[in-house]
Amino acid sequence: MAGLATAYGSGAATNSIEGIRESDVIFVLGSNTSAQHPLVYARITAAHARGAKLIVADPRITPVAALADKHLRIKTGTNLALVNALMHVILAEGLHNEAFIAERTENFAALQESLAQCTPEWAEGITGIGAEDIRQTARLYATGSSSVIIYCMGVTQHVTGTRTCAALANLTMLCGMVGRPSTGLMPLRGQNNVQGSCDMGALPETLPGYVAAGTALAEQRFAPLWGNFANTKGRKLTEIMAGMVDGSIRAAWVMGENPAQSDPDAASVMEGLGKLDFLVVQDLFLTPTARMAHVVLPAASYLEKQGTFTNTERRVQMVNEVLPPVEGSRADWQILRDAIRALGGQADYTCPEDIFEEIKKVVPSYAGMSYARIAQAQGLCWPCPTPDHPGTPVLHSTSFTRGLGLFTVNTFTLDDMGEQPCADYPYLLITGRESHQYHTGTMTRRSWALDREFPEAFLDVHPDDALALKIKENWMVTIRSRRGSITARVRISKSVQPGTVFLPFHYAESSANVLTGHHYCDPVAGIPALKMTAVAIEEKK
Amino acid sequence: MKKTLTTCGYCGCGCNFYLTVDKGRICGVQPKQDHPVSLGMLCSKGWQGHGFVRHADRLTSPLVRAEDGTFSPVSWEDAYALIARRLPDVLRQHGADSFAMLSSARCTNEENYLAAKLTRSVLGSAHIDHCARL
Helix, strand or coil: CHHHHHHHCCCCCCCCCHHHHHCCEEEEECCCHHHHCHHHHHHHHHHHHHCCEEEEECCCCCHHHHHCCEEECCCCCCHHHHHHHHHHHHHHCCCCCHHHHHHHEECHHHHHHHCCCCCHHHHHHHHCCCHHHHHHHHHHHHHCCCEEEEECHHHHCCCCHHHHHHHHHHHHHHCCCCCECCEEEEECCCCCCHHHHHHCCCCCCEEHHHEECCCHHHHHHHHHHHCCCCCCCCCCHHHHHHHHHHCCCCEEEEECCCHHHHCCCHHHHHHHHHHCCEEEEEECCCCCCHHHCCEEEEECCHHHCCEEEECCCCEEEEECCCCCCCCCCECHHHHHHHHHHHCCCCCCCCCHHHHHHHHHHHCHHHCCCCHHHHHHHCCEECCCCCCCCCCCCCCCCCCECCECEECCCCCCCHHHHCCCCCCCCCEEEEEECCCCCCCCCCCHHHCHHHHCCCCCCEEEECHHHHHHHCCCCCCEEEEECCCCEEEEEEEECCCCCCCEEEEECCCHHHCHHHCCCCCCECCCCCCECCCCEEEEEEECC | CEEEEEECCCCCCCCEEEEEEECCEEEEEEECCCCCCCCCCCCHHHHHCCHHHHCCCCCCCCEEECCCCCEEECCHHHHHHHHHHHHHHHHHHHCHHHEEEECCCCCCHHHHHHHHHHHHHHCCCCCEECHHHC
């Protein structure tokens, strides 16, 4: 998000999901779209059937990669080198959009200078993608009438994540491929309300509505409603976790998350949670995280409460109560409201709509919405500043949120690769998700019709590696990293490249995050390089 | 039978569907034909992802953990009382800065807003984040 926010002034997806159907060039990076965003994939297949060109950069042969006209089988962790080389070609061949650059952007000269050395031949040595394929991709993207870029965690969960996002924003502005229907840049949000939880200030750097913490504007906007508040930048998730271990964080409250399984280096997460003087956890189930709590509060699920979610295209939508909460549980908003009161704060809300009305006072992009309007319009895309505003499906159409789009310099060096295979840990582990399961599996593994599809963890291993390791399909193997070891069943598959293996992280009994670490992080966003862990594999004795 | 329109709680697509409830159980899923995202379609999680909702593992009472690691059920009033006693105690001793909130990309906007308010305003800490960062 930080990369896009710097370039455009907003980190959100620029276009609508439905708009992808009408795009004529679709460039997908690091997204297993059919498994993770099936309804986005439906638009990709529809566009492709209509004749749109599909380019996919992914180290694995995922279904969307198999469908692609061009699959760039990139070496893990080298996206930035690819994107910079694409821009080098576009400039070298004069395919850039001079009018757009002149009217809508700034700092172009610095970008141009920074790309001089990023030839396709240079990138070939780093990414493993042929120079000619890079040239063809650049031409396809730059000469399309409406090109769209779609990316996900395969871009962000690397040391170069923020820089790659910024480089992708550069690419869109270089070609004028942003600010029009079906034309733009779409980061896909992995969870139902990632967009909304960021909009609402569940972040250490920003208050609700992306007001930067520590500013006079923050004071002016929030003090009337909140009174005295911590108007400073706080710690990022990985820093919070480190703080639990080193004793600077002594009390924590976890709402609907399962860091003991979802966060890197599970052993150190458990150590940190175990050291806390006081831990409160709100959840549906007694998750591995909840087991560490001093107080566990039983929460109602999304099917048992009212509220709003904001999807990946910034569409704010109604969540309605389908069933009453399981007896004894309460909605998270109710739990937090009562906790605020118990701790001496003000919280006079009788229903979620009361909270939404307060949000509108401090988040201008939501100010024109109401529960009635959202329901009637089947969701409204922010910004929607006034009650008669129709919402904004396409961002940045006449000017960027920050005014002029900002070209940034994003240099790739070989030190940026993260953890590399070595003699002791010769394979590179990529983690991800599987269709039919979701995240740490708290819900899907208790939904029998889903869990029966993939009831246990598997490790995808290339046949050449299996031969060298003397292991066969369905055998159990031990996977070791510098952090820990787990066991999983082997699936022989050419979907991974020799030397790399793939493991989904849904399974508590084969928890991928026992293996991953946070030693290598994106320096700006603090996102750990979860897609690169050096591991050793052997038959389980 | 009661039919309710709602938004799916799994990925960031945000499909809408009708769920039918009979005798306290979800017995039907119907995608919304004219919804701008779903357009009458759903994925396997949309069709089947509600199975957890009445699972026997659901928590039905606040729990307090004893020294030996066992949990015992307590009333909501007692749970809040314990929080109102213990949490300010820790913060008095180590400073507001020693508190951290992990909010959730699975929860609603309203809930995330309250989490931000609780952390920054009521408890006076700036340490709030959630796993969207991962």
